[in-house]
């Protein structure tokens with residue numbers, strides 16, 4: 001297990017022109033900015049236009065970072081136009097990750113890097129399991145509203161997916177923060193607010209709402225820490 005130190009993981013990678021697929025509000029872009037040895041530009045794409053505002057605020061002081069609304073299945077970029085392509089915590093948001101990964105490899109230049117970061121569900125501590133269970137409940141509520149959001153993968157399946165891409169120099173690292181306070185008041189308040197939102201979204205589904213309330217109790221009693229994530233970095 002490695003502590004979360006972006007420089008230790010990405011410090012030997014010159015990013016060049018970087019694409020972050022399914023960037024959301026850009027939390028992995030922050031990881032890239034902290035970790036990569038250098039870069040020319042970072043483009044974050046996401047299908048959800050509502051993410052653009054928060055992304056733009058987060059990187060208002062960074063002319064080298066921009067957001068484009070786009071579906072990951074049809075990247076509107078020429079072949080080989082990026083040096084580094086990344087996807088973080090989103091493989092389980094696609095019906096099938098294979099076509100998205102194929103698109104990412106198409107727009108990456110030969111010899112460029114691919115970075116996959118994905119949390120997984122197995123082998124987690126009791127406090128980390130709270131994070132996984134919350135995630136799986138959020139996914140069930142999202143599916144109720146027609147969104148593609150599956151439960152997170154087991155670690156072995158993520159390894160299988162990245163090994164299947166035939167990358168060279170593949171490095172796989174498991175990341176978690178050993179110093180995270182499982183009862184951090186700020187994190188707990190944010191999660192309780194998220195539980196409130198999702199209980200409201202599950203209106204008319206008493207079983208799903210009860211699952212949320214049980215998770216609220218677990219959060220208060222057991223606490224929560226971020227689930228361990230797998231980071232895979234390879235070249236072609």
Ligand SMILES: C[S@@+](CC[C@H](N)C(=O)[O-])C[C@H]1O[C@@H](n2cnc3c(N)ncnc32)[C@H](O)[C@@H]1O
Pocket residue numbers: 021022023024025026027028045046047048051070071072073087088089090093094
């Ligand atoms: C859990 S968020 C991950 C955000 C960010 N990458 C991170 O690591 O925090 C998943 C993101 O995938 C995006 N997404 C889902 N399907 C997509 C698609 N087909 N094309 C582009 N983005 C998509 C969602 O809009 C959401 O912002």
